[in-house]
Amino acid sequence: MSTELSDYLRALSDDALGALLRLRPDLITPVPTDLTVLAARAQTRVSVARTLDTLDRFTLEILDAARFTRSPSDGTTSAAEIVAMACAPTGGPEPARVTEAIERLRARLLLHPATPGDPDTLRLVPTVDEVCSPYLAGLGRPAVELDTAADLKGAVIALVTDPARLRRTLLAAPPAARAVLDRLAEGPPVGTTTNRTEPVAWLLEHHLLVETAEGAVELPRELGLLLRRDAGPLGPLHPLPPAISAAPRAVTTVDRAGAGQAMTVVRHTEDLLEALGEEPAAVLRAGGIGVLPLRRLAKAAGIAEPLAGLLLETAAAAGLIGELELGSELAFLPAAGYDQWRVAPLAQRWTLLAGAWLAMPRQPGLAGQRDLKDRPLTVLSPQLERAGTPAVRKAVLSALGELVPGTGPDADELLEWLRWQAPRRLRGREDLHREALAEAADLGVTALGALTGYGRALVEQAAAAGADDDPLGRRPEAELPPEETPVAVALAKLLPAPVDHVLIQADLTVVVPGPPEPALAAELDLVAEHESGGGASVYRVTAASLRRALDAGYAGPDLHTLFARRSRTSVPQALTYLVDDVSRTHGGLRTGTATSYLRSDDEGLISAALADRRLSGLLLRRLAPTVLVTTYSSARLLTALRDAGYAPVPEDATGAAVLTPPKVRRAAARPALEPSPDALDAPGLTAPRLLGIVEEIRRGDARARAARRAPAEVRAAAGQPMSSLTAVQAHSHALAVLQQAVRDKAKVWVGYVDARGANASRLVRPVSIGAGYLRAEDDRTQTLHTFALHRITAAAPAD
Numbered sequence: 001m002s003t004e005l006s007d008y009l010r011a012l013s014d015d016a017l018g019a020l021l022r023l024r025p026d027l028i029t030p031v032p033t034d035l036t037v038l039a040a041r042a043q044t045r046v047s048v049a050r051t052l053d054t055l056d057r058f059t060l061e062i063l064d065a066a067r068f069t070r071s072p073s074d075g076t077t078s079a080a081e082i083v084a085m086a087c088a089p090t091g092g093p094e095p096a097r098v099t100e101a102i103e104r105l106r107a108r109l110l111l112h113p114a115t116p117g118d119p120d121t122l123r124l125v126p127t128v129d130e131v132c133s134p135y136l137a138g139l140g141r142p143a144v145e146l147d148t149a150a151d152l153k154g155a156v157i158a159l160v161t162d163p164a165r166l167r168r169t170l171l172a173a174p175p176a177a178r179a180v181l182d183r184l185a186e187g188p189p190v191g192t193t194t195n196r197t198e199p200v201a202w203l204l205e206h207h208l209l210v211e212t213a214e215g216a217v218e219l220p221r222e223l224g225l226l227l228r229r230d231a232g233p234l235g236p237l238h239p240l241p242p243a244i245s246a247a248p249r250a251v252t253t254v255d256r257a258g259a260g261q262a263m264t265v266v267r268h269t270e271d272l273l274e275a276l277g278e279e280p281a282a283v284l285r286a287g288g289i290g291v292l293p294l295r296r297l298a299k300a301a302g303i304a305e306p307l308a309g310l311l312l313e314t315a316a317a318a319g320l321i322g323e324l325e326l327g328s329e330l331a332f333l334p335a336a337g338y339d340q341w342r343v344a345p346l347a348q349r350w351t352l353l354a355g356a357w358l359a360m361p362r363q364p365g366l367a368g369q370r371d372l373k374d375r376p377l378t379v380l381s382p383q384l385e386r387a388g389t390p391a392v393r394k395a396v397l398s399a400l401g402e403l404v405p406g407t408g409p410d411a412d413e414l415l416e417w418l419r420w421q422a423p424r425r426l427r428g429r430e431d432l433h434r435e436a437l438a439e440a441a442d443l444g445v446t447a448l449g450a451l452t453g454y455g456r457a458l459v460e461q462a463a464a465a466g467a468d469d470d471p472l473g474r475r476p477e478a479e480l481p482p483e484e485t486p487v488a489v490a491l492a493k494l495l496p497a498p499v500d501h502v503l504i505q506a507d508l509t510v511v512v513p514g515p516p517e518p519a520l521a522a523e524l525d526l527v528a529e530h531e532s533g534g535g536a537s538v539y540r541v542t543a544a545s546l547r548r549a550l551d552a553g554y555a556g557p558d559l560h561t562l563f564a565r566r567s568r569t570s571v572p573q574a575l576t577y578l579v580d581d582v583s584r585t586h587g588g589l590r591t592g593t594a595t596s597y598l599r600s601d602d603e604g605l606i607s608a609a610l611a612d613r614r615l616s617g618l619l620l621r622r623l624a625p626t627v628l629v630t631t632y633s634s635a636r637l638l639t640a641l642r643d644a645g646y647a648p649v650p651e652d653a654t655g656a657a658v659l660t661p662p663k664v665r666r667a668a669a670r671p672a673l674e675p676s677p678d679a680l681d682a683p684g685l686t687a688p689r690l691l692g693i694v695e696e697i698r699r700g701d702a703r704a705r706a707a708r709r710a711p712a713e714v715r716a717a718a719g720q721p722m723s724s725l726t727a728v729q730a731h732s733h734a735l736a737v738l739q740q741a742v743r744d745k746a747k748v749w750v751g752y753v754d755a756r757g758a759n760a761s762r763l764v765r766p767v768s769i770g771a772g773y774l775r776a777e778d779d780r781t782q783t784l785h786t787f788a789l790h791r792i793t794a795a796a797p798a799d
Contacts, residue, residue, distance in 0.1 A: 005125075006039035008112050010701070017697075018690040023108050024051055025685060028693055034701035042109050048127045051108050053425045058093070058239045060423065062086060062101035064137040065234055066111060066124055076114045076121050089232035093239040137234045138187020139224040146210040146220055156207045160222035169206050170226070177202050181219065184209075185227035187235060189219040241420040244413055248406035249448055258447030258455065259494035262350045263515065265444050267537075268301050269311045269353060270342060271530075273320060273334045275300035277665065280331035283323060288381025289332060307442055309379040310364045314443070316380055317360035318352050322667025332380065336669035343518035347492035351485060352672055354445055354458055358394065359673035361387050365435040392429065393436045395422070397459045400451035408449025411437055454490035461487060502539075504567045508575055510539040523562060526552055541575060546582040547647050556583030582647065587657055589641060589648035596634035598641075598648070599627045614644040703780045734795040738774060741766045741797065750776070751794035752787055763798060 009017065021028050026047050032038040041047060052060070062082060069081040079102050086098045105111040106122075114123040140146070147156040159166055173181065177199035184191060192215050193200050200217065203209040209217045228235055281293035289297075289312070298308035315321050322335035341349055363386040367379045377383050399418050403409070409417070411434050418433060419426050426433065440446045445455040498517040502510045502524070510528050512520070513536050524530075527549045528539035549559060559579045563571045589600050589609065600606045603625045610620055610628060618640055620628045630637055634650060641648045650658045741748045751761045764776035764785060774787040 004114070004123075005042065005109075005112060006036045009035045009039055011117075014691060014694045014698075017694050018687070019107065020109055021690055021693060022685055023054075026050055031693055032697055032700070034704040035697060036701070036704065038697060043125050043127050045127055045131055048110070048125060049131045049424075051110065052128075052131060053422060055104070055108075055422070055424075056241075057420045057423050058097070058237065059101045059104050061137075061234055061237050062098055063105055063110065063128070063132070065098075066102075066105065066122070067129065067132070067136055068233060070124065074114075076123050078120050078122055080120075085233060086237060089230065092232065093237050097239045133188070135188050135190070136221075138189065139221045139233070140184075140189035140219045141221060143220040143222055146212065146218060149212060150210050152207065152210070156210055156220055159207050160220055166223070166226065169208060170223075173206075173208065174199060174202060177208075181208060181223070181227060184219040185224050185235075189221075189224055191217050193217065238420060242413075242416045244403060244407060244409045244417065246407055246409045246413065246449070248404045249408060249450060251406045251453060254406050254408070254447050254450045255453045255494050258444045258452035259491060261441075261444035261447060262491060263346065263495065265311070265353065265442070266346055266349050268303050268307070269315055269320075271301035272297050272308060272311055273315060273338055276321070276332060277334045277338075280324070280326060280333040280665070283330040283332060284378060284381070286375065286378075286381060287383070288378030290378065291376075294379055306365075306367075309367045310439060310442060312379050313360065313362055313364040313384070314353050314357045317362070317673045318356035319670035319672040321380070322670050324665065324667040326665075333665055333667055335667045337672075338666065343522070345488070345492065346495055346498070346515050347488040350444070350491060351458075351488045354443060354455075354487070355461075356673045357439065357443055357445075358397075358458065358462055359390055361385060361389055363389050363432070363435070364439070388429075389432070389436070392432050393440070394459070394462060395425075396433055396436045397440065397445065397451060397455065398463075400446065401456050401459050403451075405453070405456075406450050408446075410449065454487050454494070457486040457490045461485070500566070501568045502566050503569050504541075504563060504571055504575060505569075506572045506574065508541045508572065508578070510541060510567075512537040512539070520566065523566070527554075527559065527562065541578065543578065543582050546579060547586060547642075550583060550586045550647070551649070556580060559583070586647040587649045589646055590651045590655075590657070591634045591637050591641070591648050592651050595629070595631050596637045597623075597627055597629045598637060601626060609641070609646065612644060615640060734792055735769075735789070737795040737797065738766050738769060738792075741795075742769055747779070747798040749794075749796045749798055750774075750787065750792060753791045753793060759793070 012020070024042070024047065027038060027041050032041060052063075055063070065082045065085045066077055069077040069085055071077065079099065082102060083095050083098045086093060087095050102111065110125055110128060111122045112125070113119050114121040135141075141149075143156045143160045146152075147154060150156075159169065170178075170181075180191075180199050180203060190212075194215060196204070200209065204211055204217065208223060209219060212218050225233055275297050279296070281289045281297070284290055294305055294308060294312075297312070298305045301308060303311075312321065318341075320335055320338045320341055321332055323330050324333055325331075341352065362384045364379065364384065366377045366384050366386075367381075369377050371377055371383055375383075395418060396414070399414060399421065400407075414437065415426070415430055415433060437446070440455070441449075444452070445458065446452060451459070496514045499512060499514040500517050500520055502512050502520070504510050509531070510524065512524070516524065516537065524539050526545075528541045528545050530537070531540050532538045546559065550556075554562075556579055560571075560576065563575060563579075588602055588605055589598060591598055598606070598609065598620065600609075606622070606626050606628060609615060610622060618630045618632055618637060620630050623629055638648055638650060652658055737748060738750075740746075745765065747763055747765050749761055749763055751759070754760050762778065762785070763780070764778050766774060766776045767784070768775045769789070772789050774789060774792065775784060776787065777784050
């Protein structure tokens, strides 16, 4: 079979062989040495199973027809027989669709001509039977096998070989028993029963069912064919995918809803990372974030814990979260790239997150569950790694992308559509697909159940990673700045323009009527406290936020200027008074190291601090009317004073105030994951690369065939059987041949005994002979070989 298949592959053109490798890229990992190896690899269970996973339901049904119509004698079939079986019942598929399905099977080498030059006689790759269901087309085993397995002494055979008796027995079946038969006839033909019910007992008694094991029954194939007499041997076929009942919405409505969610996702991610920067989360011994830190982060961002877990996983995949050793423990905190991401345009920030989500091989939905050893699965832990999740996300988004724009089917409808597209790939993974669909909605890739316009661009960008329009396999969008990629441009058109102004209200709240530009956002984070987000963000100015700005280097006049410049409304008098009060008291107290001291030009302020019960733990003592000292450090003194509501500033040895902006800790920078084609989607197989691989395989095949045609005397010396053996050359004759080849720089066949004691032969070009060794070059592999002369058994000039 392997020889037959390799001969068929040799007869293919380079383009046809390249098309096969594109459809089955696993065949070239690694690149096979010749066509015989390629043919053998194409028949392995793993390769055939992966190929079947890519086929739609109708093509798999036609594959069953090919299995069904095989000749018992030689195992061959024909396209005409397959078409006749599939189109036999009334209302069956069109012959053209069946022919297209057959061509898909032939293009993937699951069907191939039985003999070269005879395209009408087809043969199935034998491994198909090992990989596919043993119940052909949902039918049970023949009565002969079942009768033998159940030791019924021919009772089932006698029934099915008598058509009249079989029909009478079937018509006599009670309605409940007939319902069982109809259900098993649809497939699969096996069932289990814990306690033998009356209908099942009747069917077993009349041999319409066969008990194959305790509690297991099976429907004979002959009876299944009789019950399918109207639908045909294959049962109902499905040439078209199921229809989607959801009516399409306006594309602009979907895009606007998605853009609003995208803004929310970016804001929540920023809130999570800011909270993580203020209080890093310790890395658990098994990896990941603990339940309590996750709950704290979710509360700080005002979102549910599952969504917080999804956003943290996505941010980590985008390179925004890293690990840093703090003291004696390892902790999660924002990475170095976070500060740059935070000031980037909103569309660019979301594009980075969405691309990382599409590419990350992790399943955030598992967080909170327990593994097989009853250990909890936590966010950012290695246990959430799932290599198949990127392919699932791409499959879900690609399915939505193939529908009419704006169509938002429910999860069940979409799963049915996906089940038709790749039933083997979806089997047992329905929950994973539902989870991917929910994640896409949470991130704003979809909205109202439909794929957004910029989400469609995201899918196309991921698919373009394996496009072959460039011989070098380079993606045009990879050369663009991040803000000019198709996804970022499409989303930016839907987002409101960044604003550079605020609206200050009398209650000291600051309303930002839109996404703030980076400079404004940095200023607001310093002088005000963030209260709520959305289309319009709300901040509040407090005494603590003003003290934070003064500590960072602002002065009172600077704050007045900032609010006047940024506000489109008049600055409330209450805000002016608050700025004056805080700036007047700011720095009124000074701390230093004595062990530490506290001084002020305001004697009354010093007296108030000395009498303050909240500071009694510092054990302050007065050295002078304006100086207090304590045994505690200046850092402890500074913190206690600020906690008590004072506004002290530290000073250096010269008495100058030391103003320090807020310190931020960042982990090492990490690269973001980018979408890439799935392994089943021929990653990076450009047309030039495919042709190069085909050329390499054909050269290897030519070398292998030439190696099998070594001269007769060399094959005889190697111990291979021959039809007419010649005498083995004497060792001296072999040396003479080799010496002449060195002089002529000619190729020779060398027979030798290798290091394992096995006889072998090789076509080489001798370079030198001396010191008991022959040194020769193999032109096929471009390597230099050294042979011990005493191991050489024969040598003959190459033809």
